[in-house]
Amino acid sequence: MQVSVESTSALERRMTVGVPVERIETEVNKRLQQTARRAKVPGFRPGKVPMSVIRQRYEASARQEALGDLIQETFYEAVVEQKLNPAGAPAVEPKPFEKGKDLEYVATFEVFPEFQVQGFESIAIERLQAEVGDADVDNMLDILRKQNTRFEVAERAAENGDQLNIDFVGKIEGEAFAGGSAKGTQLVLGSGRMIPGFEDALVGAKAGEERVINPTFPEDYQNLDLAGKVAEFTVTVNSVSAPQLPELNEEFFAQFGVKDGGLEGFRAEVRKNMERELRQAIKSKVKNQVMDGLLAANPIEVPKALLSNEVNRLRVQAVQQFGGNIKPEQLPAELFEEQAKRRVVLGLIVAEVVKQFELKPDEERVRELIQEMASAYQEPEQVVAWYYKNDQQMNEVRSVVLEEQVVDTVLQKANVTDKAVSYEEAVKPAEAPKAD
Known part of the structure; x- marks a missing residue:
């Protein structure tokens, strides 16, 4: 087999392969012999058909099949011989x-x-340092209570934070418009659910009252036919309900799976969850900085095949996430190219760090990560056992741990400074990178 390789660009290779006729004929004859054993030809018993008849009937198709298989076989033989690492399927001429x-x-x-x-060494990392204090736990308890707010009918005028049950009919220039009317809608004043001015105009309303209000649709409203126009809504208030925060009692604690220990036991469980969230937030922010630093320090050209594959994956994810009657390939590729390029480049860089430093997943860290994830469930032992029985899930956890080891490897050489911050600042989402 003769092979020659030409570099047509930084990453593209043009490889010419010559396959000797002897190998071709060997493959053709092999297929004809296989055909002869099973061919059914009138006038001959199975397996007794003369080879001259087999050749006459089947040689053309056998040769075509042999050539196709030989191209596949010799291509991979050639890239191994030439020590090439293809990033995608070849275009064969x-x-x-x-x-x-x-x-x-x-x-x-x-x-x-x-x-x-x-x-x-050029990568600068700011590693946040924070603790969960008593005041942070108090604040979280308030948040949990507000998230579980109940509304009870109140015989008074509506205030911000109240929940109204309303009927409304909307018109523009005296004409009703699509989506502008509803009955029995629950609306919390101050939630920002309706267009600006709608909720404010209902503050002070009482049950049974009818109000005519005139809010204006924003200039950037998604329905261009309504954008910037003044509407007239006739709103009937059916009921006014005031928010009631739940008490910190056994019934409330049980909603979160805490059945023993009373308030102190519940605070301890909340603190544990907050500490886990804090560790994850700090780890995530450090990882993003490391990845940004690696990208900036290692600009590399991306194989078009890898970029195209990643764009297609992101298209599928977008359709799965947002639904709708649309096929992934209908989404413009340029919507995903920047994100896809970041993901592909990071994948190549991380893989190279693993190779350079001969990293392997630390099984002790794998076990610790599984236990930490399992601790968020009521029966953590069962979750741990489930992971260890599921090879696919275990491989995913090992990949996460290996990526953490890559981050640790970079941190050992990077310029790292620690910064003390509050719990709220530490867990506050950072400005997201273009892709992760």
Whole structure:
């Protein structure tokens, strides 16, 4: 087999492969012999058909099949021989083939970029330091109570925070418009659910009252036919309900799976969850900084095949997330290209760090991560056992741990400074990178 390789760009290779006629004929004869054992030809018993008849009937198809298989086989033999690492399937151009002569074809494909990850010392990391204080726990208890607010009918005028049950009919220039009317709608004043001015105009209303209000649709309203227009809504208030925060009692604690220990036991459980959230938030922010730093220090060219595959994955994810009667391929590729490129480049860089430093998943860290994830459930032992019985889930956890080890490897060489902050600042979402 003769192989020659030409570099047509930084990542593209044009490989010419010549397959000797002897190998072609061997493969053709092998297929004809297999066909002869099972061929049914009138006038002959199975397995007794003369080879001359088999050749006459089946040689063309056997040769075509052999050529296709040989192209696949010899392509992979050639890339191994040439120490090439294809990043996607090749585009194959067979040259005109003549029986009795060698087969020659050209395969064009991209290879993975070859590089060494560098610039660790130039990466600046700000690592947050925070603790969960008593005041933070108190604040979280208030949040949990507000999230479980109940509304009770109140015989008074509506205030911000009250829940109104309303009927309304909307018109623009005297004409009703689609989506502008509803009955029995529950609306919490101050929630910002309706267009600006709608909820404010209902403050002070009482049950049984009818009000005519004139809010204006925003200029950037999603329905362009309504954007910027003044509407007239006739609103009937059916009821006014005031918010009632639940008491911190056994019934409330039981909603969160805490049945023993009273208030102190509940506070301890809340603190434990907050501490877990804090650790995860700090770890995530450090990881994002590390990944941003690696990207900045290691600009590499991305194989088009990998980028295209990642764009398609993101298209599928978008359709699954938002639904709708749309096929993934109908979404414009440019919507996802920047995010896809970041993910592909990071994948290549992380893989190279693993290779350079010969990293392997630390099984003790794998066990600790599974136990931490399981601690969020009421029966953690069962969750741990489930993970260890599920190979796919275990491999996913090992991938997470390996990525954490990559981050730790970078931190050992990067410029790291610690910064003391409050719990709220530490868990506050950072500005998200373009893709993760």
